[in-house]
Amino acid sequence: MIPELGQFALILALLLALAQGVLPIVGAWRGNGALMAVARPAAAGQAVFVFGAMAILIHAFLAFDFSVAYVADNSNLALPWYYRITAVWGAHEGSMLLWVFILNVWSLALAAFSRHLPEPFVSRVLGVLGLIGVGFLAFILFTSNPFLRELPMPADGGDLNPVLQDPGMTFHPPVLYMGYVGFSVAFAFSIAALLGGELEQAWVRWARPWTNIAWAFLTMGIVAGSWWAYAELGWGGWWFWDPVENASFMPWLVGVALIHAQAVTEKRGSLPAWTVLLSLFAFSLSLLGTFLVRSGVLTSVHAFASDPRRGLYILGFLIVVIGGSLLLYAIRAPKVATGKPFAALSRETGIMVANLLFTTAAAMVLLGTLFPLIGDAFNLGRVSVGPPYFGFLFVLLMAPAVLLLPFGPYLRWGHAEGRHLTAMALRAGVAAIVCAIAAMWFVDGKLRAIAGVAGAVWVGAGTLAYVVKRWREMPAGRRYPAEMAGMLVAHAGIAIFLIGVMLSESLSTERDVRLAPGQTETVGRLQFRFEGVRETAGPNWQADEGVVVVLRDGDTIATLHPQKRTYSRGQVQSESSIDPGLFRDIYVALGEPMDAAHAEGAWAVRLYHKPFVRWIWLGGLFMMLGGFLAAGERRFRAKKAPAAAVAKESVA
Amino acid sequence: MNPTRKRRLSIVISIVAATTVAVSLTVFALQRNMSYLFTPSQVQEGQATQYPTFRLGGMVKSGSIQRAADSLKVSFIVVDDGGAMPVEYTGILPDLFRDNQSVIATGRMADGRFIASEVLAKHDENYMPKELKDAMAKAHDKRHIEAPADKDAAK
Numbered sequence: 001m002i003p004e005l006g007q008f009a010l011i012l013a014l015l016l017a018l019a020q021g022v023l024p025i026v027g028a029w030r031g032n033g034a035l036m037a038v039a040r041p042a043a044a045g046q047a048v049f050v051f052g053a054m055a056i057l058i059h060a061f062l063a064f065d066f067s068v069a070y071v072a073d074n075s076n077l078a079l080p081w082y083y084r085i086t087a088v089w090g091a092h093e094g095s096m097l098l099w100v101f102i103l104n105v106w107s108l109a110l111a112a113f114s115r116h117l118p119e120p121f122v123s124r125v126l127g128v129l130g131l132i133g134v135g136f137l138a139f140i141l142f143t144s145n146p147f148l149r150e151l152p153m154p155a156d157g158g159d160l161n162p163v164l165q166d167p168g169m170t171f172h173p174p175v176l177y178m179g180y181v182g183f184s185v186a187f188a189f190s191i192a193a194l195l196g197g198e199l200e201q202a203w204v205r206w207a208r209p210w211t212n213i214a215w216a217f218l219t220m221g222i223v224a225g226s227w228w229a230y231a232e233l234g235w236g237g238w239w240f241w242d243p244v245e246n247a248s249f250m251p252w253l254v255g256v257a258l259i260h261a262q263a264v265t266e267k268r269g270s271l272p273a274w275t276v277l278l279s280l281f282a283f284s285l286s287l288l289g290t291f292l293v294r295s296g297v298l299t300s301v302h303a304f305a306s307d308p309r310r311g312l313y314i315l316g317f318l319i320v321v322i323g324g325s326l327l328l329y330a331i332r333a334p335k336v337a338t339g340k341p342f343a344a345l346s347r348e349t350g351i352m353v354a355n356l357l358f359t360t361a362a363a364m365v366l367l368g369t370l371f372p373l374i375g376d377a378f379n380l381g382r383v384s385v386g387p388p389y390f391g392f393l394f395v396l397l398m399a400p401a402v403l404l405l406p407f408g409p410y411l412r413w414g415h416a417e418g419r420h421l422t423a424m425a426l427r428a429g430v431a432a433i434v435c436a437i438a439a440m441w442f443v444d445g446k447l448r449a450i451a452g453v454a455g456a457v458w459v460g461a462g463t464l465a466y467v468v469k470r471w472r473e474m475p476a477g478r479r480y481p482a483e484m485a486g487m488l489v490a491h492a493g494i495a496i497f498l499i500g501v502m503l504s505e506s507l508s509t510e511r512d513v514r515l516a517p518g519q520t521e522t523v524g525r526l527q528f529r530f531e532g533v534r535e536t537a538g539p540n541w542q543a544d545e546g547v548v549v550v551l552r553d554g555d556t557i558a559t560l561h562p563q564k565r566t567y568s569r570g571q572v573q574s575e576s577s578i579d580p581g582l583f584r585d586i587y588v589a590l591g592e593p594m595d596a597a598h599a600e601g602a603w604a605v606r607l608y609h610k611p612f613v614r615w616i617w618l619g620g621l622f623m624m625l626g627g628f629l630a631a632g633e634r635r636f637r638a639k640k641a642p643a644a645a646v647a648k649e650s651v652a
Numbered sequence: 653m654n655p656t657r658k659r660r661l662s663i664v665i666s667i668v669a670a671t672t673v674a675v676s677l678t679v680f681a682l683q684r685n686m687s688y689l690f691t692p693s694q695v696q697e698g699q700a701t702q703y704p705t706f707r708l709g710g711m712v713k714s715g716s717i718q719r720a721a722d723s724l725k726v727s728f729i730v731v732d733d734g735g736a737m738p739v740e741y742t743g744i745l746p747d748l749f750r751d752n753q754s755v756i757a758t759g760r761m762a763d764g765r766f767i768a769s770e771v772l773a774k775h776d777e778n779y780m781p782k783e784l785k786d787a788m789a790k791a792h793d794k795r796h797i798e799a800p801a802d803k804d805a806a807k
Contacts, residue, residue, distance in 0.1 A: 364678060371682065382689035384707070389685035393678065512744045514724050564747075572747045591744035594719055604724055604744045 003068050003147040006056035010147075013049035013100075014137040016042050020107075020130030024123035028196070036123040040111045043126050046133060047104040054101045057088055057146055066157050069150035070094060076157040078540035078568045079165075086170045087160045092310075093146035098174060099290065100136045102181045103129065110185060110210070116637070117206055124192035125185075132184050135317050143310045162541075162565065162573035168228030176221025176248055180286040182214020183251060186258065187283035190276045191325060194332040201339070204266040204275060209631040211262060211279070212486070215255040216627025222248050223620035231576060236510065236587050236608045238616055241390040246369040247289035253362040254282045257355040259627070263483075264351050268413055269339025271352070276329060276336070278359070284322045285362070291318060292369070340414060347411035354401055354408075361397045365390060402455050402498065405491060406462020409484075428462035443507060452502020460495035463488055483633035490626025497619025503612040514594060516602040526586065527551040528607050533564075533590075533599055541565040543575070544599050548588045548607075550579065560588045562605075576606075585610045687758065693735030695761070705760045708737060708768070714751040730755065730766070741768040748773035 020042035027035025057070075061084040066072040074087045074094075089098040107129045114122045140146070163169075189207035225248065230238045239245065258278040265275040291314045342348040368385045375383035406428055410420045436454035443449035467488060470479045480488070513521050517532030531547040543563040550558040558579035565573045576589040591604025689707045690700045700706050710730035717728045725742045739757055749755065749771065757768035 360674065367678065368682070371686075383686050384689065385682065386685040386687055389681045392681050392685075396677065512724060514722070574747055591724075592749075606744055 002056055003060055003065065003149065006053045006060075007141075007145070007147045009049040009053040009056065010137060010141055010145075013046045013053065014134065014141060016046040016049065017130050017133035017137055020046060021127055021134050022130075023127075024130075025127035025195070028120040028123040028127070031120075033119070036119050039123045039126040039130075042130065043104075043107045043111045046130070047108045050097075050100055050104045050137075053147075054088075054097060057094065057097060058085055060147075061085065061087055064157075066155070067149050067151065067153035068146070069148045070146040072150055072154050072157040074158065074160050076159055076540070076568060079160060080539045082170065083160055083165050086164070089173045090160045090164050090169075093140070093144040095173065095177075096136065096140050096144050097146055098177055099181060100133060100140065102174065102177045103133055103136065103184060105178075106181060106185050107133070114206075121192055121196060121203065121206075124195050125188045128188035128191045129184060132188075132321075135321070139310070139313055139317065143313055159540075159567055159569040159571065162567045162571045163232055165567075165573075166228060166232045168224060168232060172221060172224040172228055175217055175224055179214055179216075179218025179221050179255075180248070180251065180289060182210065182217055183255065183279070183282045183286045185214060186211040186279040187325070190279040191328065194276065194328050197332060197335060201265055201269050201272060204262050204272070205636055207279070208259070208262050208266060209633070209636045211255070211259055212627045212631035215252070215259055216624045216631070218248065218252050218255060219620055219624040219627060222252060223617050223624065226620070227617050230613075231578065236508075236576070236589070236606065236610065238504075238613065241368075241387040243369050244293050246365050246390075247292045250362045250365050250369075251282050251285040251289060253358050253365070254278060254285055257358040257362075258282050259630075260351045261355055264348055265339070268342070268348060270342060270348055272336045272339065273329075273333040274355070276333060278355075280322070280325045280329060281359075281362075284318070284325075285366075287314075287318050287321060290314065342413070343415040345411070345416045345418065347408070347413045347416065350404065350408055350411045353404065357397050357401045361394060364393045364397065368393075402459060402494070405459050405494065406466075408491070409463070409466040409487070424462055424465055427465055428458050431461040432458040443503075446506045448506035449503050452498055452506070455502070456495040456498040459498065460492060463491045463495065481633060481635075483630045483635070486626040486628070486630025486632075488626075489629055490623045493619045493622025493624075493626060495619070496615050496622055500612050500615025500617075500619055504610050504616065507611045508613070509609045511607045512591065513605055513607060514602055515605045517600070519602075521605075521607060523607050523609055525552055526557075526609060528588070528605075530603070530605060533593075533603065536563070538565070540568045541573075544590070544593070546588070546590050546603065546605065548577070548605070550586055550588075558586060560586070562588045562590045564590045564592070580614065582614060583611060585613050689756065691732040691735065692730055692737035693732050695737055695766075696735045700761070705758065707756050707758050708739065708766050709756045710735075710737070710754070712749070712751055712753050712755055717751065730757065737766050738764070739766045739768050739771075741771050743771075745771055746773040 019038060023035045023042070024039035027033070027038070059065075060068045060071050061075055062081060064071070064075070064077060070091070070093050074090050075084050079087065088094045107126065110122075110129070111126060114125070186207055189203055189210070193203040222245075225245065226238045229240065229245075230236065258275070258281075261271055261275040261278050264270050265272045291311070368389050371385045372383055406424060407421055410416070410424050432454045435457040436450050439450055439453040443453075467480075470484075509523050511521065511523050515521060515528075515530035517530060520527050520529045522528075527550070529549040529551065531549060533544040533546045536543050536545045543565040545561050545563045548560045548562065549556055550560060560577035560579060562577040563575040565575055567573065574589050574591075576587060578588075579586040585608075587606070587608035587610060589606040591606060593599045594602040594604065687705065687707050688700070688703055689709050692708065692710050694700065695708065708730055710732040713729040713731045713736065717726065719726050723742065724744065725740065726745065727738060727740045730737050730739050739759075741757065741759075753773050756772045757766060758770040759766055759768035761767075
């Protein structure tokens with residue numbers, strides 16, 4: 001009976017979403033206050049029922065209700081309770097419910113924190129979110145119902161994919177979805193502005209904190225996913241250019257462009273049409289990401305669903321959302337006012353160039369990701385695009401971005417002076433060259449590592465120089481407004497990220513070896529002594545657990561226990577063992593026994609030494625922090641920025 | 653030409669130049685990194701001869717896995733509907749690698765053998781193209797071996 005309640009809750013949520021999607025927009029159009037007043041209660045009602053449905057599905061998992069097909073497919077009696085909760089989003093149906101759940105979290109937040117905005121505008125924004133909710137709730141109810149019964153009820157269920165049974169997986173999908181779905185708020189703001197023909201640019205200021213928060217969550221989700229791939233997949237890689245990773249990376253790249261374009265439009269009124277277009281793209285790519293990952297068009301580890309009906313629905317939904325919003329854009333955008341003029345050397349130009357680089361990068365990733373589909377559709381053969389395509393073009397596009405980045409804060413709005421720029425370039429350039437020369441001694445002349453150090457110091461020193469400049473020139477309390485602090489922290493994150501990527505990519509030692517018990521393998525200055533395997537077991541798995549002692553100069557520095565697990569349903573999964581450190585990770589994973597019948601004999605073992613690999617995620621966390629910080633800017637919360645403040649910002 | 657026109661012309665020229673560079677670089681990168689998938693029978697028909705490296709997709713023949721006694725070298729035979737191809741690989745095989753498992757190997761041909769630099773098994777961390785499923789579906793009907801589209805993979 002309880003699962004049926006979940007079903008009813010979803011149906012009621014759909015009806016309320018319909019009310020939320022239609023009535024307030026009509027009300028805003030007709031100037032009818034009663035209809036506009038429907039928006040908030042309808043959003044709250046929809047949220048109550050969606051949260052209820054989510055709670056019921058979680059309950060079904062916790063109570064082992066195998067009469068629910070989704071529960072039976074993705075959990076079993078041996079699965080520990082915490083993985084039974086994460087199993088809720090371990091496959092297609094639950095992921096879609098999670099999507100709607102998070103959409104409602106955003107809608108609720110918007111309903112609560114939008115009291116200072118004009119009523120017709122908020123009604124339109126909540127209306128657009130309601131329509132998106134309609135699309136997804138109908139999708140769940142008609143094609144991917146998680147509450148579907150399976151009779152007769154099986155005695156025990158299947159299993160959650162073992163690669164998903166990892167602490168990293170518990171929060172990677174919800175956080176990633178917070179980002180994906182968060183772009184729907186930026187999208188809703190843009191559509192609302194287009195619908196209302198908002199002539200003043202105030203709406204961009206209202207949209208900025210939401211966009212920044214969404215982008216920060218997306219950053220966190222991607223960092224968590226990358227960390228999970230590193231720790232769980234047993235290859236020691238942190239990015240594979242897998243279609244599923246690309247699906248989250250494309251909206252991120254466009255999101256970077258969007259949060260910068262929004263700053264231009266908010267402060268100077270310039271590029272408003274471009275900002276609107278970017279927010280349409282960011283959300284469209286989020287939807288496309290859902291489509292790519294969930295439709296089974298591109299089969300990969302994440303493609304749990306392979307039902308063409310679902311793919312067709314999402315495709316139709318995508319066409320309606322992208323086509324409809326672009327049509328609206330084409331009709332309305334020409335009427336949008338243009339802002340103040342700017343010179344060739346100005347912050348506007350700098351942000352425009354960065355915008356072009358980031359959107360081109362997103363287009364490049366899109367092309368590479370969809371190319372196998374294009375090839376398939378036009379019978380070009382069974383083609384796949386290798387990671388070097390992405391690596392080559394991405395580095396090519398991002399190198400100028402890194403080079404230009406430290407100039408950003410020094411560029412004035414409207415018209416910049418070259419004097420400050422050359423002074424900064426001189427300091428940061430000298431610092432970068434000195435550090436690069438110093439680094440040569442430590443990296444055996446590896447070019448990529450030296451370039452990484454130079455790039456990171458260039459960005460880091462340039463950013464630091466600006467921090468010092470503000471400290472000297474501004475009175476206390478006005479030195480680092482939240483928005484600027486966020487920008488500086490995120491830019492520092494790029495320096496950290498560069499160190500992590502370039503040093504770990506060029507200095508890592510990766511050795512796959514055959515080791516008999518008692519045998520020692522030397523990797524650089526480290527010795528790895530394999531002491532054989534022993535048997536161990538967990539709640540729903542048994543494993544061969546290797547014991548690897550790591551020594552440096554004869555001293556034991558770590559004892560690692562990589563595992564080869566066999567889960568209760570027979571799936572095999574390697575569990576790597578990592579000795580973490582700020583400056584290096586030691587990473588050991590078990591391959592397979594050389595003789596399957598003799599686990600006590602020799603094994604294939606992966607031994608990795610990865611310097612600075614943690615800086616990759618540390619840099620990502622800095623960028624995330626920057627996004628959250630910037631969202632806290634006081635100016636965003638004001639209904640109307642005082643004219644004086646705008647004027648002051650323009651010279652800051 | 654007046655200054656406005658001159659400026660517009662230079663903007664147009666730089667846009668055209670940037671687009672040309674971007675497009676040619678993209679085409680270059682795509683061409684270098686596109687990799688085609690062939691099944692053993694297609695390779696034996698000579699379809700892959702023009703590609704120095706390509707991907708070989710098929711099923712691991714039951715009982716064909718042989719390991720070297722002193723290294724990580726392993727050899728096995730990949731089969732499909734009507735072909736078989738011996739494969740050599742040195743390194744650690746994926747968790748899901750076993751008899752009758754669908755795999756995709758990247759590598760090149762040498763002396764009638766396929767020398768793999770990378771081996772992926774189904775629902776591995778890297779992406780498994782749908783086309784292999786189509787190619788394997790035939791083999792599945794004929795030989796009653798585990799197809800990549802089974803329930804385990806669908807998760």
